[in-house]
Amino acid sequence: GQNIDQPTEMTATEGAIVQINCTYQTSGFNGLFWYQQHAGEAPTFLSYNVLDGLEEKGRFSSFLSRSKGYSYLLLKELQMKDSASYLCAVSEEGANNLFFGTGTRLTVIP
Amino acid sequence: DVKVTQSSRYLVKRTGEKVFLECVQDMDHENMFWYRQDPGLGLRLIYFSYDVKMKEKGDIPEGYSVSREKKERFSLILESASTNQTSMYLCASSRQGSYNSPLHFGNGTRLTVT
Numbered sequence: 638g639q640n641i642d643q644p645t646e647m648t649a650t651e652g653a654i655v656q657i658n659c660t661y662q663t664s665g666f667n668g669l670f671w672y673q674q675h676a677g678e679a680p681t682f683l684s685y686n687v688l689d690g691l692e693e694k695g696r697f698s699s700f701l702s703r704s705k706g707y708s709y710l711l712l713k714e715l716q717m718k719d720s721a722s723y724l725c726a727v728s729e730e731g732a733n734n735l736f737f738g739t740g741t742r743l744t745v746i747p
Numbered sequence: 748d749v750k751v752t753q754s755s756r757y758l759v760k761r762t763g764e765k766v767f768l769e770c771v772q773d774m775d776h777e778n779m780f781w782y783r784q785d786p787g788l789g790l791r792l793i794y795f796s797y798d799v800k801m802k803e804k805g806d807i808p809e810g811y812s813v814s815r816e817k818k819e820r821f822s823l824i825l826e827s828a829s830t831n832q833t834s835m836y837l838c839a840s841s842r843q844g845s846y847n848s849p850l851h852f853g854n855g856t857r858l859t860v861t
Binding site for chain 1: 789837849853
């Protein structure tokens with residue numbers, strides 16, 4: 638089974654850095670995804686981690702610790718357009734689908 | 748770019764009606780999925796399919812059925828719509844056989860059952 642936990646809401650200031658955490662418990666971990674979803678739109682893929690460590694992609698980075706069942710998404714130089722929900726999703730061995738957390742709604746304020 | 752198209756953006760149906768939600772993808776993906784998204788509950792998997800005519804139940808299949816007659820098309824059917832099926836429905840597709848293949852989502856269908 639899986640138990641994926643992330644904060645419900647966060648607020649941060651334009652230009653700042655924000656870290657969105659995700660913890661999970663799952664059998665047969667096979668990778669962790671982060672998605673961004675703007676209000677009324679489809680989720681879009683941001684990052685994938687399967688090995689421990691930090692993956693950097695422009696202003697966004699994602700970190701994974703498999704031993705701790707923990708990941709975070711780091712957003713730097715926040716822009717107003719980063720206001721969105723951020724979804725953490727876990728892949729399990731042998732499963733074709735992903736298991737999603739409830740998402741973190743990030744509000745960027747001026 | 749992968750395109751996943753859902754036939755309707757908004758739908759309003761009456762209790763007891765039969766409802767069809769259609770989804771088409773243009774990247775020859777083997778896997779297709781139907782999720783519903785509700786506030787505080789996140790994305791929950793209803794059904795998925797990994798090949799034509801194949802289907803697997805997800806976490807909340809009750810009250811729903813699916814059809815995959817062609818590789819590019821995956822339909823979600825509400826046999827007799829009920830008010831608790833009012834939700835945002837998201838279709839997604841992905842490549843099979845690659846564990847890091849991300850899901851590609853359609854823009855969603857917001858269904859209201861009155």
